[in-house]
Amino acid sequence: MFRCKTAWFSSSVPQDHRHFWILEGGAITGWRSADYLFSAEATSPDTLKVFDSRDYILNKVTVFHCLFLSACEKRQSVKSVSIGHYVLPPASVQDEVRRVVGRFIWEHEDEQEAAQDESLMSLSEDDLREDEVDSNSPEPPVVNQKGKLPCVIL
Template sequence: MFKKKTAWFSGSVRRGIRSFWVSEGGLISRWKSADYLFSDDATCHDTKRIFDTDDYARDRVTVFHSAFLSACQVRNSVKSVPIGHYVLPPFSVQKELKAVIGRFIWEHDKSQQGEQREGSVCCEGQHYPVNNMVSGYVCISQLRKYSGELNDLHPSYLHYSVSQSCRRRFCSE
């Protein structure tokens, strides 16, 4: 899965995750030369050091939660797991993000932990918290085929407006 890709792992990441990376053809490198940076804890000293760099401030590097690799392992695929859902932000902004999205995808109740590892990780929304950033998404295989004509939606033509407070639906004026 990770052939010819390099990764840096924070000290907060379990050894089993690192072993999985290597067993799937991935290489471990220093953070400055890695294709991917993985951490489980934004407050870990090595991860905080990355957040404090100019590279991070200028969007040259992104830190991902290692739960991405666990999801890839469960799905036996990298392509079916959206890595963007596993971005690990600095601890200082996590509270604000949670107010908008709810819990992060890697945060789940212990009762859901076994269920989530056995089932689909990205496609079955019922395993995610209601306000999670992936709620409401479905797999393409779950969609019904539509054979009619498709047209662009222009909310202003229908006297609708779009605002951030509506969260994924159009609000009537």
């Protein structure tokens, strides 16, 4: 999936995302030479260094939320996931974006995963077998608090 691509990972990114990147043929490198920059937290010290860099200010690099990789893993495709929805802006910009469009897609995914984990813990084995049969059904679109699909303007 990521063959011949390089990525930089912030220290805030869970190790399983790095392993997935490597398993799918990607390589890890420094942020100045990487094709993709991933972070889980805009306020992480190493991510802040990227945001403060000349390359970021001149729009030469973009930081993406690491949940992009989770979405690719779920869909077993990088082409069916819009990376633009996973742009991770600095924390101060995030507040402004939330005022306009609501929550970011990765905030929805965090909540959905937590809710899914809770519901899985309460299911019986029969329920789990039934869920396996339904796992091929398409996922409903994620909507914001106002009932609209999220939009990120790049």
